[in-house]
Amino acid sequence: MLNFDSHALALLFLTLVLVLWRRWKDSRQYPLPPGPKKLPILGNLFDIPRKGFIWLDYIEMCRKYDSDIIHLSALGNSIIILDSVKAASDLLEKRSSLYSSRPKSVMLNELVGWGAIAITRPNDDIWKSQRRILTNAISPTDVKRFHPKQIATTHELLRALAHSDDIIRDLNMWTTVLITDITYGIQGEEAQPFIKTAIEAVETITIATTPGAFAVDQISILKYVPEWFPGAGFKRKAREWNLLRTKMTEDPFRVTKERMAAGTATPSLASIALEKMDLTKDIAQQEELIKAASVTAHIGGTDTIVVTIASFILAMLMNPDIQTRAQLELDRVLAPGDLPTFSLEPDLPYIQQLFGRHQPVVPLCFPHLVTEDDVYSGYLIPKNSIIMPNVWSILHNEEDYPDPYEFNPSRFLDANGRIDPSVKDIGPAFGFGRRTCPGKELAMASLWIRIASILTCYKIEPEIDEHGNLAERKAEWYPGLTMFNHPLPFKCRFIPRSKDIEASLDMKFT
Ligand code: HEM
Incomplete structure (x- = not known):
């Protein structure tokens, strides 16, 4: 006779067998999603686009196989491209318990040592704790x-743009100043060394995450090659970048803690999280998590903002009529000499539509990883596949955005000029499901105040060429070298729109 416990055990065993059997059966029964023909061992190594605007290549591939989900493989790695908002939301949101991990980069996570921060972490307890810290803070x-910090650094940026000879450098500087202040509460001269380290470290992360940049990410055994070995330059780079990582992670966090102990800290993401610690639990462990969450925010909130504002400035240069319309909206609600404040945001619906869709900053999102075999639309999605939602394709979908390549902010507004809720917003630009960007609110506020303020102060015009004429309006983009969709360095003039602004910014334009 079986007692209750053995019944329960037998049931558990049977369920396990059934689950394993279904999984085995599914993997035999269901085909992989369509995709280019695979070579033995190498798979689709030569089909995977590596240079150029790879998000456009993936759109073509999906068209060719007439599917919003395609499969590629390379050296044993399985890759799934999702080409529609439906597929992305069905998998990454509705089945987010399976689709919320991250693939591991040997170079970035192991050799450079960034494997303990939320952005790179698999969906484990460390990641969950860091996300909790971020969403709370x-x-x-x-x-x-943080509004006062966003406004103060926006005014500094406005002063810098008046005489800028390198727009991207100035955007980078004043964005890093802002995120350093928001994350650690460090400002002014004292922040300079941390800002320098952060700019350098974020640059190394951009290089390390460039698809195909390091062979060790494809052939992980290379990580054991000694640094002196010919061709092992990546090991030396990794050692140097690891030092930068330690500096970026440890130094500003230590200052925040010292300031808190001295009672001189200003509110920051790190100080808010440290104040919210549970004193009945392991303090050292909680501090490690807060340190990692803080540096993740510092990283996540830099290039994304820089690139979005650079794209916006370029869009204004290319579309003078849209620029004028946006400035008319501002002039209706601002008195001469006034600069925008956050309370005006609801009255400026057109300004809210000037960024995000037309040139999304991370066109292939950050890759997710599926942790179990799954079946979708009759196709097998193998466990450990890298999942890449094509955000570019989703935000350029004809059905949701007719004439999708036209930069037309009015498409988001109704006949009365109010935001039209029936038009899909730019949510996918910030990712999906449990991995959705935790900095979205912060980012939207930073972007809005900067964009509204730049347009209030300046008319963005082409340079004057050597013949005294307006130079050609030209928008060029890095051909997919990194995971960011980044404009090439460009020049333009920021022409003050009124003398009153000089007094508001406490500066002279000429
Ligand atoms: C224009 C601004 C920004 C854009 C377009 C953007 C976009 C994204 C995207 C696409 C992801 C990946 C989501 C996914 O995997 O599904 C992400 C993740 C992340 N972002 Fe942002 N982001 C922006 C600004 C920020 C800011 C200001 C912060 C600062 C707190 C931030 C912090 C993070 C973090 C920590 C993650 C990793 C989340 C995780 O892996 O769980 N981002 N962001």
């Missing part, structure tokens, strides 16, 4: 605390 209510 930069919740929509907490984000408002």
Whole structure:
């Protein structure tokens, strides 16, 4: 006779067998999603686009196989491209318990040592704790605390743009100043060494995450090659970058803690999280998590903002009529000499539509990893496949955005000029499901105040060429070298729109 416990055990065993059998059967029964023909061992190594605008190549591939989900493989790695918002939301949101991990990069995570931060971490407890810290410290209510910092650095940026000879450098500087202040509460001269380290470290991360940049990410055994070995330059780079990582992670966090101990800290993501620690639990462990969450925010909130504002400035240069319309909207609600404040945001619906869709900053999102075999639309999605939602394709979909390549902010507004809720917003630009960008609110506020302020102060015009004429309006983009969709360095003039602004910014334009 079986007692209750053995019944329960037998049931558990049977369920396990059934689950394993179904999984085995599914893997035999269901085909992989369509995709280019695979070579033995190498798979689709030569089909995977590596240079150029690879998100456009993936759109072509999906068209060729007439599917919004395609499969590629390379040296044993399985890759799935999702080409529609439906597929991305069905998998990454509705089945997010399976689709929320991250692939591991040997170079970035192991050799450079960035494997302990939320952005690169698999979906484990460390990742969950860091996300909790981030969402608590930069919740929509907490984000408002940072408005004064966002406004102050925006005014510094405005002063820098008046005489800028390198727009991207100035955007990078004043964005890093802002995120350093928001994350650690460090400002002014004291922040300079941390800003320098952060700019250098973020640059190394961009290089390390460039698809195909390091062979060790494809052939992981190379990580054991000694540094002196011919061709092992990546090991030397990794050692140097690891030092930068330690500096970027440890130094500003230590200052925040010292300031808190001295009672001189200003509110920051790190200080808010440290104040919210549970004193009945392991303090050292909680501090490690807060340190990692803080540096993740520092990284996540730099290039994304720089690239979005650079794309916006370029869009204004290319579309003078849209620029004029946006400035008319501002002139209707601002008195001469006034600069925008956050309270005006609801009255400026057109300004809210000037960024995000036309040139999304991370066109293939950050890759997700599926942790179990799954079946979708009759196709097998093998466990450990890298999942890449094509955000570019989703935000350029004809059905949701007719004439999708036209930069037309009005498409988001109704006949009365109010935001039209029936038009899909730019949500996919910030990712999907449990991995959705935790900095979205912070980012939207930083972007809005900067964009509204730049347009209030300046008319963005082409340079004057050597013949005294307006130079040709030209928008060029890095051909997919990194995971960011980044404009090539460009020049333009920021022409003050009124003398009153000089007094507001406490500066002279000429
Ligand atoms: C224009 C601005 C920004 C854009 C377009 C953007 C976009 C994204 C995207 C696409 C992801 C990946 C989501 C996914 O995997 O599904 C992400 C993740 C992340 N972002 Fe942002 N982001 C922006 C600004 C920020 C800011 C200001 C912060 C600062 C707190 C931030 C922090 C993060 C973090 C920590 C992650 C990793 C989340 C995780 O892996 O769980 N981002 N962001």
